[in-house]
Amino acid sequence: MSESSGKKGASRRQFLTSVAAVGAGAVAAGASRAATPDPLITEVQEWARATGDGVDASPYGLPIEYEGDVIRRNVEWLTADTISSINFTPIHALDGTITPQGCAFERHHSGAIALKKEDYRLMINGLVDQPLVFTYADLERFPRENHVYFCECAANSGMEWAGAQLNGAQFTHGMIHNMEYSGVSLRTLLEEAGLGAAGDLSDKWVYVEGADASSNGRSIPMEKALDDCLIAFKANGEALRKEHGYPVRLVVPGWEGNMWVKWLRRIEVMDGPVESREETSKYTDTLADGTSRKWTWVMDAKSVITSPSPQAPIAHGPGPLVITGLAWSGRGAITGVDVSLDGGISWQPARLAAPGQDKALTRFYLDINWDGSEMLLQSRARDESGYVQPTKAQLREVRGLNSIYHNNAIQTWWVKASGEAENVEVS
Template identity: 65%
Template sequence: MSKSDRPEKGIASPSRRNLLKAGLAAGGLAATAGFARAAEPDPYNLPPNVADWSRYLGVGVDNAPYGMPSEHESEVVRRSVEWLTASRESSINFTPLHDLDGIITPNGLCFERHHGGVAEMNPTDYRLMINGLVDKPLIFTLEDLKRFPRENRIYFLECAANSGMEWRGAQLNGCQFTHGMVHCVMYTGVPLKYILEEAGLKTNAKWIMPEGGDAAGMNRSVPIEKALDDCMVAFKMNGEALRPEQGYPARLVVPGWEGNMWVKWLRRIEVGDQPWHAREETSKYTDLLANGKARRFTWVMDAKSVITNPSPQAPITHGKGQTVLTGLAWSGNGRITRVDVTLDGGKNWHQARIDGPSLPKALHRFYFEFDWDGSDLLLQSRAYDETGYVQPTKDELRAVRGENSIYHNNGIQTWHVMANGGVENVEIS
């Protein structure tokens, strides 16, 4: 596509109504879930007229003591897929990745995953117990935790089952649903090392078992090397207290590793000499292979990327011409070093531009600007990390793991952009 192909402004741009129809035809979900609704402009507000907001005073300070997004952003919300789970208390919803930019997820949009609902915990009655293979079992209050030296770290958190519905083929139309079990915030908290060392680790301390104070009593086994490396007990996200649904008042942070291990409402850490083989690391969060054997302790989230715009919930509404493609990439093994994108289903690839901070185990934002000629596109992105890992195709993953894994699907995603700007989730040869 060259600049000379660029059409005149306003020509060949699909009407809103047609696009909505296209979205419906392409995916169904688009119509009910998150399809941006742009209203027709009101000429009264446009130049040369002077809009009411330029003429009359607006509301004063303290109109909203805790500020909320514009009413025009009411579509930007977490969404769930009802049929996925038997109950709301043990369920999941998804971050609206297609509506966001940069690398930080707003607190209220971080996806939720609970196994026994949200524990409504009183910070005054919060206690963290450390017991097991320690010199002195300890109990900390929240205030105690805040007296340790603090760290601020930006990390992504991805559910091991993110993209799990896509193992057998394209299923859901929307990157919110295919990739929205990920978020990235700045945590403020205490290195777990300090807390464990305060109790004093015995020489045979090899594992820890963090346990939640929720009605699921979530428990996982974490090797001591990881616990002493970069784990944190966090009490703030993006500068403010953890949201209740993210583990208020304190949660475990296990950078780069699957979200299930980031135990929320953390109430206890037992130190031991062997793993516990808890339900969430045997019955669940194990990766069943085609030969009937299952991998266990598959903790790391491998390098992955997805194009968030255009995507099924974010079609191209402006017609031909200058177009911004953007997306997210991340790796549980460190920094993303490069992202390639293709517009033609992998015939030719282009190196995307990473913009914003490049931090280990954090989301990275990439862009690729191009001149769309209005023809069908097959979009993919391919991430590389600093360990030399390259994001594989879904078929490469299936070849080694089969289709029953559920977890750790980091395969390359394909979006089909149609001539009318609508986008559908596909797989290609």
């Protein structure tokens, strides 16, 4: 990219001095053209000479081949087997807030199963007036809702408890996606079965399980079950992918992804929690003294800078730089994000692309004039409950070093003068 060679109008903002100045204006002012004429401007290109590809009727449209790098990725050494493994959303390469299903992370406990709509059944049993079994067609007859929610695996950033481990926002924070769900509220189906038999609802629970071999059973307090849980059959308008629980998954807004049971087959109303494997030996938070906290369902306020980051280095010299990232909270809407360039010594407010939405991703931007020196980039989110995202030191003070889940600490990227970035910890 050549340096600007034209005389600037006095009123012009001259944001990027490196943008190429060309054409009649520059010539009229007697300025010389850029040293190396840009052949992409001065010659007629092939794509303007010939027709392109015709409209294709049938296949599902895919990203262009040049975006072949924007894909979910896994970490081979992380799990022993792919049937109980994870892959990560390429958040470093995305913008906006919606996660396309095609690159939304997956976590399976016993592999993804292929379940046809015709074979789908959902049972509601236990302390209900009338146990019921719903077909998929039955579910489509109940009043529907639409909501955008983030889904974050409890283990997102889990490797980072012990220190800076994984070099890239995709790997440190990519167990998250954000989609527009369409479905029926869980409350509607519970009321259809009737909760009179359950008596006082304040101490009741529902146990939810999937149709896959793991069943992935989880206990949910009745208060949450009757609040905002969704029996979802569409995400971003279309059917859920097989790997996301086609044809039906549970959506438990703001709570850890493990509870968003895929291939949902049964909901039992109970007088207590089941204390299943998934809520005792797994998905509990072991503290410094070896005891474990349980029922830590909510994903607290968190944020990460997606660019620049190790997989998205700065590709240009000093001057205007867009710093961007994502923020979210399981306790409601994000109300603000601060960004630090110096590892948390000083902070400045980022610009939210839109007002925070309830339990959904918020995109933030900070437009700076980069002086070309190294930075220790951090972001810090706060939510409508007043909660502020903690430092890793603050989190360790309470939780010790034994945890895997619920690491919502402030992340640091060391951006070097070269523009390359590394995952580091600051003390």
